[in-house]
Amino acid sequence: xxxxxxSPSNKVTEKGKDVxxxxxxxxGHTALYWYRQRLGQGLEFLxxxxxxxxxxxxxxxxxxxxxxxxxxxxxxxxxxxTQQEDSAVYLCASSLLRVGPKNIQYFGAGTRLSVL
Amino acid sequence: xxEVEQDPGPFNVPEGATVAxxxxxxxxxxxxxxxxxxxxxxxxxxLMSVYSSGNEDGRFTAQLNxxxxxxxxxxxxxxxxxxxxxxxxxNEYAGNMLTFGGGTRLxxxx
Numbered sequence: 001x002x003x004x005x006x007s008p009s010n011k012v013t014e015k016g017k018d019v020x021x022x023x024x025x026x027x028g029h030t031a032l033y034w035y036r037q038r039l040g041q042g043l044e045f046l047x048x049x050x051x052x053x054x055x056x057x058x059x060x061x062x063x064x065x066x067x068x069x070x071x072x073x074x075x076x077x078x079x080x081x082t083q084q085e086d087s088a089v090y091l092c093a094s095s096l097l098r099v100g101p102k103n104i105q106y107f108g109a110g111t112r113l114s115v116l
Numbered sequence: 117x118x119e120v121e122q123d124p125g126p127f128n129v130p131e132g133a134t135v136a137x138x139x140x141x142x143x144x145x146x147x148x149x150x151x152x153x154x155x156x157x158x159x160x161x162x163l164m165s166v167y168s169s170g171n172e173d174g175r176f177t178a179q180l181n182x183x184x185x186x187x188x189x190x191x192x193x194x195x196x197x198x199x200x201x202x203x204x205x206x207n208e209y210a211g212n213m214l215t216f217g218g219g220t221r222l223x224x225x226x
Contacts, residue, residue, distance in 0.1 A: 033214075035216075041218070042203070042216055042217065042218035042219055043160070043203070043216040045213075045215070045216075048213060056213070091159055091160075102165075103148060103207055103214070104150075104162050104165070105162075105214060106162075107159035107160050107161070108159060109158070109159050110159055
């Protein structure tokens with residue numbers, strides 16, 4: 001497809017379980033971002049991958065969260081030992097490596113995670 | 117203090133009204149600015165980039181005031197379909213990192 005694809009679209013899990021969320025960026029986009037959005041809240045930055053550089057993990061809320069990206073393709077966000085406060089929509093975005101007004105991020109539809 | 121601040125609203129306006137949102141940012145070295153729109157339970161989508169001289173796209177006008185560190189969005193002749201949350205976004209540093217404001221919710225009523 002032409003856009004950012006995320007899977008699954010919805011995930012219900014039990015507290016304490018691990019979950020893995022997937023993001024397929026737009027082909028050719030070297031930058032990839034993960035955000036978290038709790039109900040009624042703004043976007044919370046989690047992690048940023050830029051080409052082959054070391055990722056910016058400054059937004060990860062705890063060591064239970066990790067993410068990987070293989071080259072300039074798929075990324076997975078893993079949450080270990082999920083807690084109820086992890087319930088949120090996890091959004092992935094990708095962009096070309098540009099600055100200025102052309103630095104546009106394109107978002108996937110998100111994964112809605114519910115931790116029971 | 118948040119890096120990008122917006123009035124969360126909601127702004128309730130009748131169809132046809134003109135409505136304006138402001139957004140303030142804390143980093144005077146910020147590079148570029150955007151407005152994104154997010155519909156309920158949907159992902160954010162770019163509405164428009166904000167240029168230093170101000171720019172207009174149909175009913176939407178964006179302005180940047182670097183001295184006062186704020187960005188504005190003006191919507192003229194509001195439509196029901198304009199109902200959404202409007203996110204102010206700032207590229208604070210060289211590179212691709214964007215910082216999102218918490219959003220301003222707009223509800224246009226018949």
